[in-house]
Amino acid sequence: xxxxxxxxxxxxxxxxxxxxxxxxxxxxxxxxxxxxxxxxxxxxxxxxxxxxxxxxxxxxxxxxxxxxxxxxxxxxxxxxxxxxxxxxxxxxxxxxxxxxxxxxxxxxxxxxxxxxxxxxxxxxxxxxxxxxxxxxxxxxxxxxxxxxxxxxxxxxxxxxxxxxxxxxxxxxxxxxxxxxxxxxxxxxxxxxxxxxxxxxxxxxxxxxxxxxxxxxxxxxxxxxxxxxxxxxxxxxxxxxxxxxxxxxxxxxxxxxxxxxxxxxxxxxxxxxxxxxxxxxxxxxxxxxxxxxxxxxxxxxxxxxxxxxxxxxxxxxxxxxxxxxxxxxxxxxxxxxxxxxxxxxxxxxxxxxxxxxxxxxxxxxxxxxxxxxxxxxxxxxxxxxxxxxxxxxxxxxxxxxxxxxxxxxxxxxxxxxxxxxxxxxxxxxxx
Amino acid sequence: xxxxxxxxxxxxxxxxxxxxxxxxxxxxxxxxxxxxxxxxxxxxxxxxxxxxxxxxxxxxxxxxxxxxxxxxxxxxxxxxxxxxxxxxxxxxxxxxxxxxxxxxxxxxxxxxxxxxxxxxxxxxxxxxxxxxxxxxxxxxxxxxxxxxxxxxxxxxxxxxxxxxxxxxxxxxxxxxxxxxxxxxxxxxxxxxxxxxxxxxxxxxxxxxxxxxxxxxxxxxxxxxxxxxxxxxxxxxxxxxxxxxxxxxxxxxxxxxxxxxxxxxxxxxxxxxxxxxxxxxxxxxxxxxxxxxxxxxxxxxxxxxxxxxxxxxxxxxxxxxxxxxxxxxxxxxxxxxxxxxxxxxxxxxxxxxxxxxxxxxxxxxxxxxxxxxxxxxxxxxxxxxxxxxxxxxxxxxxxxxxxxxxxxxxxxxxxxxxxxxxxxxxxxxxx
Numbered sequence: 001x002x003x004x005x006x007x008x009x010x011x012x013x014x015x016x017x018x019x020x021x022x023x024x025x026x027x028x029x030x031x032x033x034x035x036x037x038x039x040x041x042x043x044x045x046x047x048x049x050x051x052x053x054x055x056x057x058x059x060x061x062x063x064x065x066x067x068x069x070x071x072x073x074x075x076x077x078x079x080x081x082x083x084x085x086x087x088x089x090x091x092x093x094x095x096x097x098x099x100x101x102x103x104x105x106x107x108x109x110x111x112x113x114x115x116x117x118x119x120x121x122x123x124x125x126x127x128x129x130x131x132x133x134x135x136x137x138x139x140x141x142x143x144x145x146x147x148x149x150x151x152x153x154x155x156x157x158x159x160x161x162x163x164x165x166x167x168x169x170x171x172x173x174x175x176x177x178x179x180x181x182x183x184x185x186x187x188x189x190x191x192x193x194x195x196x197x198x199x200x201x202x203x204x205x206x207x208x209x210x211x212x213x214x215x216x217x218x219x220x221x222x223x224x225x226x227x228x229x230x231x232x233x234x235x236x237x238x239x240x241x242x243x244x245x246x247x248x249x250x251x252x253x254x255x256x257x258x259x260x261x262x263x264x265x266x267x268x269x270x271x272x273x274x275x276x277x278x279x280x281x282x283x284x285x286x287x288x289x290x291x292x293x294x295x296x297x298x299x300x301x302x303x304x305x306x307x308x309x310x311x312x313x314x315x316x317x318x319x320x321x322x323x324x325x326x327x328x329x330x331x332x333x334x335x336x337x338x339x340x341x342x343x344x345x346x347x348x349x350x351x352x353x354x355x356x357x358x359x360x361x362x363x364x365x366x367x368x369x370x371x372x373x374x375x376x377x378x379x380x381x382x383x384x385x386x387x388x389x390x391x392x393x394x395x396x397x398x399x400x401x402x403x404x405x406x407x408x409x410x411x412x413x414x415x416x417x418x419x420x421x422x423x424x425x426x427x428x429x430x
Numbered sequence: 431x432x433x434x435x436x437x438x439x440x441x442x443x444x445x446x447x448x449x450x451x452x453x454x455x456x457x458x459x460x461x462x463x464x465x466x467x468x469x470x471x472x473x474x475x476x477x478x479x480x481x482x483x484x485x486x487x488x489x490x491x492x493x494x495x496x497x498x499x500x501x502x503x504x505x506x507x508x509x510x511x512x513x514x515x516x517x518x519x520x521x522x523x524x525x526x527x528x529x530x531x532x533x534x535x536x537x538x539x540x541x542x543x544x545x546x547x548x549x550x551x552x553x554x555x556x557x558x559x560x561x562x563x564x565x566x567x568x569x570x571x572x573x574x575x576x577x578x579x580x581x582x583x584x585x586x587x588x589x590x591x592x593x594x595x596x597x598x599x600x601x602x603x604x605x606x607x608x609x610x611x612x613x614x615x616x617x618x619x620x621x622x623x624x625x626x627x628x629x630x631x632x633x634x635x636x637x638x639x640x641x642x643x644x645x646x647x648x649x650x651x652x653x654x655x656x657x658x659x660x661x662x663x664x665x666x667x668x669x670x671x672x673x674x675x676x677x678x679x680x681x682x683x684x685x686x687x688x689x690x691x692x693x694x695x696x697x698x699x700x701x702x703x704x705x706x707x708x709x710x711x712x713x714x715x716x717x718x719x720x721x722x723x724x725x726x727x728x729x730x731x732x733x734x735x736x737x738x739x740x741x742x743x744x745x746x747x748x749x750x751x752x753x754x755x756x757x758x759x760x761x762x763x764x765x766x767x768x769x770x771x772x773x774x775x776x777x778x779x780x781x782x783x784x785x786x787x788x789x790x791x792x793x794x795x796x797x798x799x800x801x802x803x804x805x806x807x808x809x810x811x812x813x814x815x816x817x818x819x820x821x822x823x824x825x826x827x828x829x830x831x832x833x834x835x836x837x838x839x840x841x842x843x844x845x846x847x848x849x850x851x852x853x854x855x856x857x858x859x860x
Binding site: 003005006007010014015026028029033037056057058059060061068079082083095097099110111119123124127130134138249252253254347348349350362363366370373374376377378379380383384385 | 431436456460467487488554682803
């Protein structure tokens with residue numbers, strides 16, 4: 001349940017999509033790493049907040065207690081700490097596992113690919129963070145998914161807001177995960193969950209509400225830097241200062257048009273410590289083909305400066321920032337688009353079919369195809385001793401093979417091959 | 431335990447290796463599919479003989495009882511049956527899981543890649559089987575792993591041998607898995623396991639010994655076809671007839687020089703029904719660098735005509751034959767070879783580093799790098815506001831970046847960029 005087989009057409013489409021993502025990651029100078037699907041259970045414990053209940057655990061069959069990885073970020077942090085790496089730019093494309101309620105039509109699965117790009121190391125503020133946002137912008141533009149918006153916030157600003165609203169520090173993380181629901185439910189419901197389930201005072205909730213409904217650009221950052229309460233809070237001030245710097249860099253990259261500083265963005269995971277962001281596709285009004293699927297966020301990420309230290313025996317920190325591309329959701333959109341357009345995706349790359357027009361020529365076919373393979377040419381033949389020529393040409397048309405190399409008795413005698421263009425039916429002897 | 435992180439240099443090498451394998455599979459017209467790492471436990475039950483105890487099971491957390499896939503063949507058969515596909519040529523490259531005793535220096539892991547190519551469908555005998563052997567031959571030749579030998583046998587011939595040696599049919603599978611140990615232990619030990627643990631009579635074991643120590647080519651096939659006992663056995667006769675046909679096709683492919691018909695080859699898995707094969711690397715006598723690692727089999731496969739039917743409610747059969755490339759073992763060899771040669775593998779593809787020779791030029795760098803990325807050029811910069819030029823050039827040398835695009839105050843005034851060849855130190859303004 002919640003997983004799927006990918007038949008050839010889907011796999012070909014997915015490979016195309018992943019190739020575009022990898023091209024972008026390589027363009028930004030990232031190296032690839034690979035880590036096991038299996039992690040020690042204790043590695044995953046305490047990293048995912050309320051979502052931890054969704055971790056797949058392996059049966060205790062003797063030996064270590066194992067679980068399936070939940071994302072690629074925690075394994076990356078574990079990898080850095082184990083190998084004492086303090087400086088790295090890497091990408092990792094692999095499957096992760098979550099015992100979630102699947103919603104397969106919207107691209108939500110229990111097994112799904114993540115495509116992560118992360119920069120680890122102590123650097124000058126906001127330069128790597130800005131690059132992560134540039135990457136999201138490049139990938140979503142390259143894939144021509146239509147209009148999109150990248151929401152940006154900072155955990156320090158959120159914590160500052162909670163603090164000046166009178167929330168005790170012990171409730172920051174819970175409050176954060178409630179705020180995170182603002183993209184799925186209206187403020188009134190979020191407010192009542194804060195007051196009811198989470199036990200915040202109605203006044204505190206209302207004060208939070210005034211802040212988290214704000215969004216804008218540089219002018220909002222300036223405005224909040226002047227805010228009499230927030231400007232007194234050390235964390236918020238730091239966060240707002242960095243947010244201003246980030247917007248300066250994004251202006252140089254020329255991408256602020258699609259970026260929104262949005263105080264309602266919280267992101268559910270425990271490990272974020274600074275900038276956080278999430279990209280959403282916007283509904284197109286004039287979409288003539290059909291209404292696009294509502295897929296929610298298609299990319300997200302942020303800064304997690306404390307995670308690596310959790311795996312280091314001496315707690316040595318390695319600051320990190322990274323982005324994860326929601327490839328499954330993007331794939332759902334592309335899949336639907338291909339379906340609507342009627343485009344037929346070729347699932348093989350075969351260049352030529354080796355064919356014979358008469359019986360008793362299997363040996364000739366086997367010899368010729370072997371020569372072609374050895375010369376690096378993508379070639380197929382039908383696995384029959386005496387197939388009809390029509391059947392062989394039909395196979396070319398069905399699977400999109402452009403050429404047929406035909407050897408009959410005459411060709412064998414003359415020592416030539418007849419090469420036929422399947423579409424135009426033109427033939428040359430060679 | 432028994433898994434490993436793959437750092438960038440290993441991942442780059444593995445990607446190179448996988449690319450060569452995929453190129454061969456595509457050359458033979460295969461389409462790619464992808465199936466989940468998780469399978470229902472019942473799907474895997476009864477397919478792997480004695481090896482079933484090595485299956486990783488997931489904890490029962492409510493819902494279905496799951497396990498990690500053990501190979502890619504059983505999931506492929508399940509996929510064909512579920513989708514009622516009777517005809518397909520596919521490849522699948524993915525990780526599989528076995529709770530085996532790891533022997534990591536010899537490339538034996540609990541999590542490892544398999545690279546499978548299979549042909550499903552009812553075809554004329556031995557044509558797809560011959561192609562599988564051609565593929566093994568192509569891949570092992572392409573990778574320049576040194577001399578190799580592909581051993582070939584047929585389950586029907588083995589069963590015929592067991593039958594004429596007086597083994598009851600109920601003991602065929604057990605006998606098969608003992609014979610399979612002949613590549614690791616001498617005949618005397620195998621014989622004593624047959625008689626001791628498996629309860630065969632000493633006479634029967636001796637009769638088996640006479641057959642399973644035979645190996646050769648076409649002349650051995652002819653000899654066995656004349657064997658007074660074997661030629662009376664229906665299964666053996668069928669198997670030997672097909673083996674003869676196979677050798678005819680392999681002769682047309684020009685690869686019999688590396689193929690040996692070997693009656694000791696049994697292969698452990700239950701599901702094989704016809705041709706089976708396994709490729710081994712041969713020790714090089716004149717290897718000057720160092721003794722090659724003994725890695726055992728580097729490819730294997732065979733025909734499994736009954737497996738798909740086990741997943742079909744009506745038991746409809748789809749004949750299949752396939753090959754699995756032992757990429758981990760090959761990878762171990764290549765890894766050791768790279769280590770011995772001192773070759774430094776580049777882990778990124780960055781073409782140019784954007785650099786500045788003076789302070790206060792971060793904005794110029796960000797603007798230029800953004801232009802390069804948008805033009806599809808692989809570019810990096812250091813994440814510092816004011817890095818020293820020497821540090822920037824050093825980074826190029828350390829990571830193999832061939833060019834530096836330098837913008838200083840003079841270049842900014844003139845509206846140019848100074849492009850420096852890192853190796854030759856030549857510079858051009860452009």
